[in-house]
Amino acid sequence: MLLLGIVVAICLVWQATRWTYADALDKLIKVGGERLTLYSGTLHESLSRYAYLPYVLSQNIDVQIMLKSSFNLELVNHYLQSLNTEAGSEALYVMNSIGDTLAASNWQEPLSFVGQNYGFRPYFTDAKSGHKGHFFAIGVTTGQPGYFMSHPVLQDERFLGATVVKVDLTPLQDDWREGGETVLVSDANGVLFLSSRNDWKYRTLTALSEAQRTLMLAGRQYGHQSLDLLPLDTVATLAAGQRIVRFENTLYLMLSRPLPDLDWQLHHVVPLAPVREQGQVVAAIGTVLALLILALGLYARERRQKQISRRKAREAGAIQEMNLRLQEEITERSRTESALRETQAELVQAGKLAALGHMAAGIVHELNQPISAIRTHAASGRLLLDRQETGKVRETLAAVSRMTEHMASITAQLKTFAHKTPKLKGRVVLQDCLDGALAMTAPLFSEFGISLDQEIPATPLVLEGDLARVKQVLVNLIRNAIDAMRDCEQRNLQIEISTQDQEVEISISDSGIGIAEQDMEELFTPFFTTKEVGEGMGLGLSISYRIVTDLGGTIRVQNLLAGGAQFIVRLPLVNQGNGAMK
Numbered sequence: 127m128l129l130l131g132i133v134v135a136i137c138l139v140w141q142a143t144r145w146t147y148a149d150a151l152d153k154l155i156k157v158g159g160e161r162l163t164l165y166s167g168t169l170h171e172s173l174s175r176y177a178y179l180p181y182v183l184s185q186n187i188d189v190q191i192m193l194k195s196s197f198n199l200e201l202v203n204h205y206l207q208s209l210n211t212e213a214g215s216e217a218l219y220v221m222n223s224i225g226d227t228l229a230a231s232n233w234q235e236p237l238s239f240v241g242q243n244y245g246f247r248p249y250f251t252d253a254k255s256g257h258k259g260h261f262f263a264i265g266v267t268t269g270q271p272g273y274f275m276s277h278p279v280l281q282d283e284r285f286l287g288a289t290v291v292k293v294d295l296t297p298l299q300d301d302w303r304e305g306g307e308t309v310l311v312s313d314a315n316g317v318l319f320l321s322s323r324n325d326w327k328y329r330t331l332t333a334l335s336e337a338q339r340t341l342m343l344a345g346r347q348y349g350h351q352s353l354d355l356l357p358l359d360t361v362a363t364l365a366a367g368q369r370i371v372r373f374e375n376t377l378y379l380m381l382s383r384p385l386p387d388l389d390w391q392l393h394h395v396v397p398l399a400p401v402r403e404q405g406q407v408v409a410a411i412g413t414v415l416a417l418l419i420l421a422l423g424l425y426a427r428e429r430r431q432k433q434i435s436r437r438k439a440r441e442a443g444a445i446q447e448m449n450l451r452l453q454e455e456i457t458e459r460s461r462t463e464s465a466l467r468e469t470q471a472e473l474v475q476a477g478k479l480a481a482l483g484h485m486a487a488g489i490v491h492e493l494n495q496p497i498s499a500i501r502t503h504a505a506s507g508r509l510l511l512d513r514q515e516t517g518k519v520r521e522t523l524a525a526v527s528r529m530t531e532h533m534a535s536i537t538a539q540l541k542t543f544a545h546k547t548p549k550l551k552g553r554v555v556l557q558d559c560l561d562g563a564l565a566m567t568a569p570l571f572s573e574f575g576i577s578l579d580q581e582i583p584a585t586p587l588v589l590e591g592d593l594a595r596v597k598q599v600l601v602n603l604i605r606n607a608i609d610a611m612r613d614c615e616q617r618n619l620q621i622e623i624s625t626q627d628q629e630v631e632i633s634i635s636d637s638g639i640g641i642a643e644q645d646m647e648e649l650f651t652p653f654f655t656t657k658e659v660g661e662g663m664g665l666g667l668s669i670s671y672r673i674v675t676d677l678g679g680t681i682r683v684q685n686l687l688a689g690g691a692q693f694i695v696r697l698p699l700v701n702q703g704n705g706a707m708k
């Protein structure tokens with residue numbers, strides 16, 4: 127991310143620098159172009175201002191007479207002098223047909239042109255061939271550079287001579303220099319004959335060939351100037367007439383434009399440093415800005431990271447606190463749990479003791495009666511023996527053995543809990559068990575006026591088990607039902623037997639008081655009873671539960687909507703094909 131930011135910043139700065147450089151260069155080119163237009167205008171104007179003079183002179187009668195007859199010399203000299211002063215040119219002069227100067231505006235001056243022969247000058251040869259001539263050269267006589275314009279003097283197409291004006295271009299050059307500009311004019315050979323820079327004057331843009339040098343020497347154009355090559359290396363060419371050059375390790379923009387009607391080129395040269403500086407300034411500002419943004423970014427990132435770590439520390443603290451709280455809660459809970467366990471153990475202990483007490487009371491009550499009866503019978507037996515009433519003694523003993531049988535049946539019930547029941551082997555018919563149970567409880571039905579409804583299949587239903595135990599289950603359930611209906615107005619017992627798959631379902635419903643919700647769960651636990659001491663030991667249902675589960679069945683209870691309770695016993699049936707055994 128950071129690296130990407132740096133790369134993007136570098137690209138942006140580089141692009142901005144490039145753009146600034148290109149823009150500044152464009153502006154420089156535009157301004158340079160405008161300057162070139164201006165300077166070519168002024169140069170053209172400076173030359174054309176004097177262009178008419180040779181023509182005017184060639185048409186002058188006195189000049190023509192002078193050329194024909196060498197008369198009028200003085201007159202023409204004066205005329206040339208005054209015209210020259212008036213026009214502001216450097217010099218005006220008239221040459222005969224072989225190039226000898228006959229009259230000149232400077233006839234009175236020490237370096238007068240009069241008497242000099244300029245027949246070698248190209249402007250003379252041009253005039254001689256009937257054309258106007260123009261030429262820039264360093265004066266042979268004066269050593270002063272100037273622009274020469276000539277016109278032939280013709281009479282009946284005969285060449286009489288040439289009239290010439292010499293224009294001084296140094297004021298123009300001085301103007302450029304004063305303006306602080308580098309303006310150059312090069313001729314067709316690339317010689318810089320006008321230059322606002324002195325050190326570049328009379329130097330060439332391209333190396334001169336021998337032929338060129340010979341030609342120039344013949345016209346004595348640039349006197350004794352050595353015309354050395356100006357070492358301007360072209361670094362880049364931007365367009366025609368637009369290039370970047372190097373001179374003495376400095377880069378310049380050089381704009382060149384040809385001058386109309388002349389074989390010259392006008393050049394404008396400006397240093398590139400400001401453009402480069404602008405680019406550098408933008409690069410510097412861009413870099414500083416990028417660094418600033420980068421620093422800000424780094425600062426923001428550090429801040430964010432600090433915030434994140436602070437938040438994480440806070441969260442860690444919160445988690446630690448939560449852990450501590452959880453730990454405390456766990457300790458608290460385990461404390462509570464152990465306290466509960468202790469309480470539960472105490473309760474179980476108390477419950478056991480209570481159950482034991484209840485059972486003891488029950489057993490004492492159940493056994494007390496026959497014991498005291500046996501004691502009474504033993505006492506009366508002794509009396510009857512004393513009285514020799516043996517018949518009555520026998521009756522008394524029979525009563526004693528009945529009592530002991532009753533006691534034995536009580537202890538037999540308790541034995542169910544004392545020993546493990548042997549593996550079952552026998553088979554029994556359910557209807558027989560029910561008949562036995564109903565026979566045992568028949569006295570109670572009549573005692574409490576209880577009606578009985580039965581719905582029992584005729585086919586004998588064979589179970590795996592023994593008659594005594596199945597019968598005991600049924601007796602217990604019937605007895606409890608009768609007990610529950612004792613104080614009710616409606617007393618009806620309903621016994622239904624049905625089969626389903628390989629099971630038999632025995633339903634015993636009464637119209638009694640029903641079972642309280644809170645007692646439902648404890649109903650089958652030993653010694654649970656709601657009955658008074660002596661009326662029940664709370665063993666009936668627990669014994670029944672034990673027997674039914676031993677036989678591979680289930681027992682459950684529910685209250686009936688109409689009132690009363692319903693006990694449902696399900697037991698597995700033996701396949702009918704195996705036959706029933708009694």
Ligand code: ADP
Pocket residue numbers: 602606607608610636638639640641649654655656657661662663664665666667668691
């Ligand atoms: P016991 O009859 O000696 O109390 P049980 O184990 O046979 O012992 O019965 C436990 C308790 O279940 C009874 O005290 C009684 O409250 C309740 N109970 C059993 N059968 C019925 C029933 N048919 N209707 C109402 N309550 C019943």
